Amino acid sequence: MPWSVSGVEMRKRQAAHIEAPPQAPGQPRPNTCCLCWCGCCKCLWNEDRIERSERQTCTKMDSIEAAEEQHPSLDEVLSWSRSFEMMLRSLEGREIFREFLRSEYSEDNLLFWLACEDLKKETNPSVVEEKARIIYEDYVSILSPKEVSLDSRVREGINQSLAEPSNLMYEDAQLQIYTLMHRDSFPRFLNSSVYRDLLASRRRTCLDT
Numbered sequence: 001m002p003w004s005v006s007g008v009e010m011r012k013r014q015a016a017h018i019e020a021p022p023q024a025p026g027q028p029r030p031n032t033c034c035l036c037w038c039g040c041c042k043c044l045w046n047e048d049r050i051e052r053s054e055r056q057t058c059t060k061m062d063s064i065e066a067a068e069e070q071h072p073s074l075d076e077v078l079s080w081s082r083s084f085e086m087m088l089r090s091l092e093g094r095e096i097f098r099e100f101l102r103s104e105y106s107e108d109n110l111l112f113w114l115a116c117e118d119l120k121k122e123t124n125p126s127v128v129e130e131k132a133r134i135i136y137e138d139y140v141s142i143l144s145p146k147e148v149s150l151d152s153r154v155r156e157g158i159n160q161s162l163a164e165p166s167n168l169m170y171e172d173a174q175l176q177i178y179t180l181m182h183r184d185s186f187p188r189f190l191n192s193s194v195y196r197d198l199l200a201s202r203r204r205t206c207l208d209t
Helices: 007-018 044-069 074-082 084-089 091-103 107-120 125-140 152-161 171-190 193-208
Strands: none
Touching: 074 084, 074 091, 074 193, 084 091, 084 171, 091 107, 091 171, 091 193, 107 125, 107 171, 125 152, 152 171, 171 193
16 A cells, blocks of 8 residues: 655655745845735735744754753652562653663564554554554564564455554554563663663662651
């Protein structure tokens, strides 16, 4: 089934289509539309919109960086040992678990699960199709170096869904990988130096304070 044109290629085509000829020095601005939403003109409204977007992006990046600088509390780290689900809901929990999986060369299981979570939240059909294709090419196709381990029944169900991709087409596969991580990787993670060192560090911090 032919997939849609990728977002990058679409942007290139749009850029080629809307590119305007250079403006001579000193030449007054053309009388462009004040509701230019497509970026096809160089009106003041469009420039203000771009500037606001850049400021918002910087604010978001600052918030992300601030969140990344935070460290999980001792109670939170201890809660991970009681609940795999709770660990996955925590940004810090996912990062430390990913670090452990990387040491076992199984990081792609978590990345696949996260990609499926992201797809399930999507409602735009064209974006769903694009994300579903990327997941298939990255984690399901037998040609992918990051192929995750799925049984033949689940894999066949995915192949049948390719004709009409949906945001839930990987639900069975996601559950299978979740179960694999929970039963196989998670117990080893709790006994690993990665988790134990973090737990000891949080306990020392509590004693110091």
